[in-house]
């Protein structure tokens with residue numbers, strides 16, 4: 001059987017994932033992932049060549065269910081994945097003393113363990129032949145730095161980047177693996193935080209180039225997937241308008 005080669009974008013139903021899908025859609029066939037079919041359909045409509053792209057709905061917090069869901073999907077649709085971009089993610093903010101164990105597991109599952117599970121499956125010949133060539137994880141500057149009330153989010157992104165580096169070594173030379181580390185971008189995830197004018201002004205004052213846009217991140221993802229990055233693997237590409245190198249006041 002001749003399989004169709006696709007690029008899988010998780011979290012394609014919103015924010016950075018949706019913008020990434022739109023950016024990649026003119027040059028690739030995409031497998032768009034999210035939980036909500038209606039929002040995924042909306043992304044598909046916004047893409048170039050909508051009729052070429054496929055939809056896969058799955059809750060990534062249920063890591064045990066990913067294997068059956070993804071392998072059945074790939075087999076029944078005759079699809080193999082050559083590029084995998086993990087944008088799905090959830091934010092959690094609050095002091096450690098109020099963090100519930102179930103919430104900690106959910107954050108780790110969506111941001112990190114699901115990426116482990118999906119990449120594990122995509123490297124199996126039985127499931128994906130030897131189609132996989134490229135992985136980009138959308139991490140965060142929270143992988144490298146801390147802020148009050150963000151312990152489990154930071155831990156999930158730190159784990160993702162440590163995994164990325166080890167995978168880059170293990171899967172070379174056939175598969176390149178990198179991360180993009182965004183600073184603050186206005187998306188549904190950050191909407192409520194950025195709606196607070198005091199917080200917004202304080203944040204903006206820390207960003208030498210101001211806050212970012214979704215396309216600042218999608219351009220970085222597209223670069224890492226491209227042949228221009230053919231000799232780059234195992235790297236964290238920080239895209240944050242200079243936030244993390246700013247030590248002034």
Ligand SMILES: NC(=O)c1ccc[n+]([C@@H]2O[C@H](COP(=O)([O-])OP(=O)(O)OC[C@H]3O[C@@H](n4cnc5c(N)ncnc54)[C@H](OP(=O)(O)O)[C@@H]3O)[C@@H](O)[C@H]2O)c1
Pocket residue numbers: 010011012013014015016017033034035036039058059060061086087088089090091110138139140141181182183184185186187188189190
């Ligand atoms: N925005 C920022 O400032 C910023 C900064 C640094 C890093 N990031 C990272 O960028 C990525 C995208 O964030 P965003 O700002 O675009 O957020 P967003 O608009 O809230 O999008 C999050 C995406 O993740 C999916 N998702 C969440 N929980 C899921 C679950 N249990 N199972 C399956 N999918 C799930 C959502 O799907 P549904 O539509 O089904 O909910 C949605 O597509 C995240 O990994 C985030 O950590 C964002």
